[in-house]
Amino acid sequence: MRKINEECGVFGIIDDSLQPCVHIAATALLALQHRGQEGAGIAYFADPDERDSIACRKNVGLVSEIFDREYLETAPHTKVACGHVRYSTTGGNTVENTQPIVTHHSRLTFAVCHNGNITNADELRSYMVNERGAVFYTTNDTEIISKIIIDRIIKTGSLEQSVIDLIKTLKGAFSLVIMTKDKLIAARDPNGFRPLSIGKLGTSTVVASETCAFDSIGATYVRDVEPGEVCVFPLGGKSKSFHIEKGKRSLCVFELIYFARPDSFIDGMSVYKARLEMGRALARQCPTEADIVCGVPESGFDAAYGYSMQSGLPYGMAFVRNRYVGRSFILPTQKGRTRAVGLKLNPLRASIEGKRVILVDDSIVRGTTCAKIIRSLRDAGAKEVHMRISSPPFIAPCYFGTDIDSKENLIANKYSVDEICRQIGADSLVYLDINELTAIKRGRDIEYCTGCFTNNSPIDVSRARKKDKFD
Template identity: 45%
Template sequence: MKTCLQYDQYQETGVREECGVFGIYDFDGNDVASSVYYGLCSLQHRGQESCGIVVSDTKGDRGNIAYHKDLGLVSEVFKPDTLSSLHGNLGIGHVRYSTTGGSTRENAQPLVLNYIKGTLALAHNGNLVNAASLKEELVYGGAIFHTTTDSEMIAYYIARERVHTRNVEEAVLHTARRIRGGYALVVMSPRKLIAVRDPFGLKPLCIGKRNNAYIVASESCALASVGAEFIRDIEPGEMVAITEKGITSNKELQQKERAHCIFEYIYFARLDSEMDGIKIYDARIRSGRALAKAWPVDADLVTGVPESGLTAAKGYAMEAGLPFEIAFYKNSYIGRTFIKPTQKERESSVKLKLNVLESVVKDKRIVLVDDSIVRGTTMANLIQMLKKAGAKEVHVRISAPPFLYPCYYGTDVPSNEQLIAADHTTEEIREIIGADSLGYMKIEDLQTMVGDLGICKACFDNHYPVPAESEKKGFTNEEN
C-alpha cells in the first residue's frame, strides 16, 4: 500500500513539469484538429510522455466523436494523415507528464467515456488530494477502472452525476464540489466545451478568442500559437461553458483564499506566457534581482543553466551590475535529463545535452543561476564541467528556496528522502556539489515575483492550502 508521500518513480526522477490542456469551439464549423495540434505543441514543455486530441462535429450526428492519442511528443504522435482524419469544429487536447499514474498508452489523455447519456471526453492537469476516498466509493459502487489516473475518477463522477442533472454543465459543477486539490479541467460533450479551475487557482487556465472561435488553454502562449487573442484568465473556482448558444460563466465555487502555484512563475510556465496578471518573463527577472540583493558576491560574470535559469540569471546580472553571458551550448536534440531511467544515464545525458563554452568561462569567477536543486547531482556535474573548462570560482544561486516537502497537487516534487535539502544544510549541499558559495531564494522574497498574488509554496514551508487525506484501504492517490 502507498500513501501520498510514497512515490515509486521519485527514486529515479526530479522536479518535472505538469500537464497541459487545450480546447476550442469554432462556431463557423471549421475543423479544429490542426489548431489543437499547434496549441499542444506550444504546451509541449508541460508534458512529453503522451498526448491526444478528441474532436466532435457539432453540426453532424450526435455523438460523432473521433480521437487519437499515444505515447510520445505531439509531433511524433500526430502525422498529417492522422490530423486530416479528425473532422470536427469542437475539440480538446492534452499533453501529459505522469508521476504515479504511470507512462502507458492507457493513461494518455483526453479520456473518452461512452455512457448512458452519450460520449464524454476529459483532459485534466492536476492532482486530487481526496482521490483515495473517491475511488473507494466508485469501486464499491461497481466501477471498473481502465487507467491508473485520478482523471478517470473525475470522468466517472461527471457521468454518474449527468444521469440526475438537466445538462452536462450541472454534472461537471456537482463533480467539482466533490473533488479537492489542484485541477484545471477541460470537458467536452458532443456539442459543449466546459472548463473548470480549482477554487485556489493552483492550476492555470485561460480563455481566448479567434474570429468566431473560443479557446481555453493552460497557458496564454497556446492562444498566441493559434492566432487567438487572450481574453482573460479563468478565475479560481470558475466554470466556463461554451455551447452553440454562446459562453456562460458560473462562479459558485469561488472563495476568497488564493494559492497559485509559485513554481509556475519560477519554472513551469513558458517564458512568453502571462498568468493571473503576471508576465512570466518579468517575474523571473524580479526573482534574479531578489537573489542578487540577498546573495551578492564578487564575480566576473553571471550565467544561467539553459533554459530555465537564464532569465533569473539576467535579472541577477542587472541588479549586480555584472555582465550576463551564455556559458553553455545546449543541444536541443537531446531529451530532457529527467526522462533517463537511471542515475548513471541521467549524468551522461547532462554532458550530451550541455557543453561549456570554454572561452567564456576560462579564468573567470562565475555566478551560476538555476531554478532548483533536487538531489544535487546535475548541479555537481555542471560545476565540475565549468571548472574543468577553466573557471576559477563557481557561485551557485537558486531562484527557489530549498525543497523540503512533497507536493500533493500535481507537481513532481519528490518525497522527503529524495530531497537533498531535507537532511543537509546549505553549507553541506555547497560542499557536496562543489560550489564556492551557495545561496537560495529566501521564502519571504518569493512574493516579490508576483506582487500581491496569493501563492502556494507548500513544498518550501509545509503550509498546504488543501490538506491531503490519509490513506484509505489501500487505494492510491493518482496523478496525471
C-alpha cells in the same frame, strides 16, 4: 538534468461554424509540450449533429509523433475539440492512461482533459466502485472525474450542475476542459493551483493551460478562469459562468519559477518578468564580487539575466547545449541521468576561463547534476563558481501535480545550505528567500502555494495518495 516535472497541459476550442479545430488543437498542444512529453491526444466530434461521432487520437509520445502531417491533412473540420499533453505522476505511462478520456454513456458522450492532482482520488475511486457500481479501465485520476460526472448527470439531468457538483467533490489541484458535441466547459479548482486561460481566435473560443498556446495559434488572451469557476461555452448560445466558493488562493509558485513558459502570462503576471524579478531579488539578497553571470540552460536564463541587470555584472553564456540529446529525466537510472548532463551541456571555455562565475538555476533537487555542472565549469577554467538558486530550498513533497514526492530524494531535506554548497563543490551557494519569492506578486491580488519550500500545504493532504515513481 533531473528536474521537477509538471503533470499536464490542456486545450479546448469551440466555434459555431466548422473550423480546422483538430489542426488548431495540435498546434496549441505543441506550444504546451513542455508541460508533458509522455503522451498526447485530441478528441473531437466528426459530425456536430451526432453525439456518438466522437473521435479520439491519443498515444504515448510527443505531439509531433502522434499528429503527423498525414493525419492533420485528413482530419475533418469540426465545431469543437479538446486536447492534452501528459506527464504521468499518477498511473503508468500507457496509452490507456493518456488523455482525453472519452466516455460513451446512454445519457452523454463527452471527453475530459485534466491538469493537476486529485488529493482525494483513492477515496473517490473506492466510493464510486463500492457505492455506485462504477467500473474503471485506467489508473489515472481523470477517469474518476468522468465517472462522477455521469453519476451526477443521472441524478440531476444537467451537465452544468454535474460539473458544479464535481468541483465541490474533488479536492486538490485540477484545471479541467470538458467537451460534449455542443459544449466546451473550463473549470479550475477553488484554490487555483494550476493555470487556465480563456482566449479568442476569430469567432472561436479557446481555453488553454498557458497563454503561450494562444500565441501559437494567433488567438488573443481574454482572461483567466478564476479559482472555483466553471465556464460553459455552448454552441449557438451565450457563455455562462458559475462560481463555486473560493478556497485559499494558492497558485503553484513553481509555475512561475520553472514549469510555465516565459512567454506565458498566468493570472495576469508575465512569467518572464517574474523570473527576472527573482534574479534581481537574488542579487540584492547577497551581493557577490564576480566577473560574469550565467544561467544553467535553459531553466536559469531569465533569472540570471535579472541578476545581471540588478548587479551590473555582465551576462554571458557558460554552456553550449546539445539540442539533439533526449531529455535526461526519462533515463531510468541516476547514473544514466548524471552521465547525460555531460552530453547535453558542454562548458563554453572561451566565455568562462579565468573568471569568477555567478551560476544561476531555478532549483536543486538531488544535487548530483548540479555538482557535475560546477565541476565541468572548473575543468574548463572557471576561477570561482558561485551558485545562485531562484527558489528556496526544496524540502517537501508536492501533492498537486508534480513528480517529486519522496523527501529522501531532496538534498535540502537532509543537509544545510553550507553542507550542500560543499557537496556540489561551489564557492558559495545562495537560495532565494521565501519572502522575496512571494513578494514578486507586487500588489496583485494573488497568493501562492509554497508547500514544497515550507512543508505547509494550503489544503489538507493527510489522505492524499503517496506516490513512489521516483523513490
